[in-house]
Amino acid sequence: MPIKDLIGKELPPFDIPIERGKIREFANAIGDDNPIYSDPAYAAREEFGGILAPPTFTATKTFWRKGESVSELTGLDPYFRLHGEEEYEYFRPILAGDVLTCKSKIAEAYERVGKRGGKMTFIVLEFTFYNPKGEKVLISRTTTIHTEGAVKN
């Protein structure tokens, strides 16, 4: 199947509960000791009234996603998969206790010839997160690149 035929393909929707413990663990893993991520009493006094999720927290969607991975969808070898780009658009704050619904699709799919002559396949997955009112909270776009062999710096 030509790679461009994947464009627009929707992936199964899933829910992602925003858990306080996971936020604390994630903030710790990125070395951020901001109490907005860990101290409920502090967070309650701040603008949003609760524990906030850090900007890249929805990376944890991997624990909740359903269906096939990009490599499975495309039949490309995950061994030579690189993360090319990541992009976020923030519409509303994400707070501990929220349950978001994520809808996702393949937004772009194309091939390029790399500098060393190998084929590179670019897949852009777009994830849109909604709150229970159906309001858009966040969009993230992940660009993965599958190469034909290992890439060295």
Next chain:
Amino acid sequence: MGKKVFYFEDVREGDEAPPLFVANITRTHIVKYAGASGDFNPIHHDELYAIRGGNDRVFAMGMMTAGFLSHMITDWVGDGQLRKYKVRFARQVWPGDTVTCKGKITRKYTEGGKNYIEADVFAENQRAEKVITGTIVAEVLNKLAV
């Protein structure tokens, strides 16, 4: 860390963010991020797997460094102020590397009654090679509105 006051009137194009250093990245940083994020690609924690793929050793997830960079950004612009954050992963980060996160305002503007800044952000290693390059848009408070 914590509450940050960053007013539109006080910032200028060309202003730089206070840099954030993450010294000596270890395999412990990597496995902590693996567990926190759910990225269990063995290339980031299984030395034999990584070497078999032509790497010298395991290397960090780009998203881990993007997380360090986001920490620099939220310390700079404040909590809940980011509107866009885009990064491109340029090079791998290896155990033993030191990563420095930096940012610089490229534009300041008002749109729809709200104030924004755009900035270039990046993370570089100890050889001053950029490992991530990116851009942000943040909403910035106005003193008169506070």
